[in-house]
Amino acid sequence: MRTSDSALVLIDLQKESNFGLKNMEEVIKNTEKLLPAFRASNIPIIYTRQINRADTIGLSKGEPLNDDGTPYYYNANSDQIEIFDEIKPKEDEIVIDKYRWSAFYETSLDLTLRSLGVKHLYIGGVVTDGCMMTSIFDAYFRDYQVNLIHDMCTASNEGAHQSAILTMTNWVYNMKIYKSDQLINKLNGQSHHFFEADRADSMQFTKDTMEEQYNKIVNSL
Amino acid sequence: MRTSDSALVLIDLQKESNFGLKNMEEVIKNTEKLLPAFRASNIPIIYTRQINRADTIGLSKGEPLNDDGTPYYYNANSDQIEIFDEIKPKEDEIVIDKYRWSAFYETSLDLTLRSLGVKHLYIGGVVTDGCMMTSIFDAYFRDYQVNLIHDMCTASNEGAHQSAILTMTNWVYNMKIYKSDQLINKLNGQSHHFFEADRADSMQFTKDTMEEQYNKIVNSL
């Protein structure tokens, strides 16, 4: 049975997610460049997809609806739920559908990772302050060592992205943050660097320091 | 958003499950007769399917393998994982794939039922002493009132079937047991009957009384 101490998890990189997220093209482009390095390293790749049933059974409370009562976002009957063509999964890669923001909530993600013997999760996807952040907290609760890929996640707005990165840095005590090209170096056995907080709750901020604190992270990647 | 205080859950009625289970044809025939009554009552129908990935990622420990390393049972790449043709789901019905015996383990079953507002679960499927029993215990833990459909479940051997029915009767305190034709009567608003234990752990047994105790239940259906 296959084992691997690492896995790449890509959160909701679906056509539907192109709803005005900042830098989405760059996220796709960076993912496209990273995937071959993971594949060459024989590290399992897991894609998640946000799904809302057309008949709204199982729908999160308050989800926006169309006039005909179908879900406005991530309608299972639409091809918008598919992963972006540029980065679509190979036939043997794993696709896990989910109905709530966190990729761990009532899905087979955890059993898949446990079965593989995974300790280290590399995570990219969207949106930073929603599905990504809740998935990362849930990964942390389950003792996975989390590695956030910074240029493979984004949000609908700059403030949400920056503050979510700071919040995860503060409370996910074992998280490292990588840029995708540094992660490629790591996978290739080359020298590389990453950001890691030196203590709990280290990135406190105000409106006046949020960008400065955020840039401390980004500039060290 | 659709709601329903009841749901029918059919456990693993897949072509693969035809591995020598006793009375499987009768289970299928009874399910075929029951489905129209649930559909006419507009009660949601949920089918579960046991799935093992061909590459064995996520496989339960100790699962039998073929010589080529693929799973012997419920291989995702085989059409044996499909529901039996006679009772196959309609397009708008719900199919939930699972990787462990219990239909609740890391699946969207509970969120689906909660979203619908379900209180009463009607459960049939296979095998009585495995996926069925573990799913029923998990349903009970989540406060669903469980209704076991007796002539829509079976096992590979008589003893396992009988003892599992007795064990669930003893410890799932709010369980009722129906025969499918009585359940059809109930759905049609007609008089009907069912079995319900009168106290905790009421069906104690030995090898000499197992069948007798089991028949007390069956003869009252």
Added chain:
Amino acid sequence: MRTSDSALVLIDLQKESNFGLKNMEEVIKNTEKLLPAFRASNIPIIYTRQINRADTIGLSKGEPLNDDGTPYYYNANSDQIEIFDEIKPKEDEIVIDKYRWSAFYETSLDLTLRSLGVKHLYIGGVVTDGCMMTSIFDAYFRDYQVNLIHDMCTASNEGAHQSAILTMTNWVYNMKIYKSDQLINKLNGQSHHFFEADRADSMQFTKDTMEEQYNKIVNSL
């Protein structure tokens, strides 16, 4: 068996939590004023406590340790894990210990709420961007209607508090935000008001608008 469609959940209002959180005294004072209204309304009150075993079994990865290897925070053997005296639970109230940020992660919180028949959760506690936010997301995933009590939560820093409130407003689609005095009015059957977002992801922000967006919420409470 007792039922209630509402419950008050107080997250980690423990002596230990007094580690430099802003306005902690006000949070305690407001909780002290609110509790009698919930008690008079016969609405169940659930306190959660963050606990780290002294021997570090079950400890979150990366938790700060003392020189002797014991956990720096929330040591189970310290009286610092107790709820603040001013607001301590009455004998018949519920105290749930937890080992991860989210109050739902491997605790009996959900079964307690389900058993009671709770639909509406009123939540206060600390820290806004940690245990509070992850608990609220987990409550939302389970279809509880979430009500955040704004002046009964706080964080170690202004930016984390403000951005967490905005993030929850953006992605917890059914959340209402109350001030404690308005909630008392509601419990007393008097006129009251609260904040509720008018659409998904409505509170987008940058460093320059974070406080302004946050104040839109606060000024309407």
Added chain:
Amino acid sequence: MRTSDSALVLIDLQKESNFGLKNMEEVIKNTEKLLPAFRASNIPIIYTRQINRADTIGLSKGEPLNDDGTPYYYNANSDQIEIFDEIKPKEDEIVIDKYRWSAFYETSLDLTLRSLGVKHLYIGGVVTDGCMMTSIFDAYFRDYQVNLIHDMCTASNEGAHQSAILTMTNWVYNMKIYKSDQLINKLNGQSHHFFEADRADSMQFTKDTMEEQYNKIVNSL
């Protein structure tokens, strides 16, 4: 941080459980003999306790009640919920309270085991066909290798005990069954033996063969 690839889990060996279970004294006596071997091996010991709140909040559906509305069994306010004196936990051992049959359902058991790095679970306790069996299935779903200690579990009736042992043997594919004295040998690094099924669903039975099949296991221990 402490790690261990094994743990002993003792299910509900509480004074309350002495409600007419067969051979309870022998179970206690065998547990008393086994505990020093686990302690000498520095393997973590986890006791679970079934608990019902006196006010019935969180109570399983259908639980028997006293005339005054309090739970008939496992009342939290009774000293009957304590572990038997002969085998009571040492101060540094772990006690996990639970509200449903399975020791994994909404408890911190899994996070405790994961944190320790446990792969192998040794399980004893009561009742074989209830809390024990549902806990063992839940352990198996989470990929723990399960070791049932045969003379440290029992039930209210012979048939339930025998059939539950056969059912677990059939469907928990990686389970081994030990007698406590053989397990002591193993812990002492001495030769020992155990039972392990040679294939899936190997212990099929009828009323006429149940005892014979059961004895095949017992006689090989």
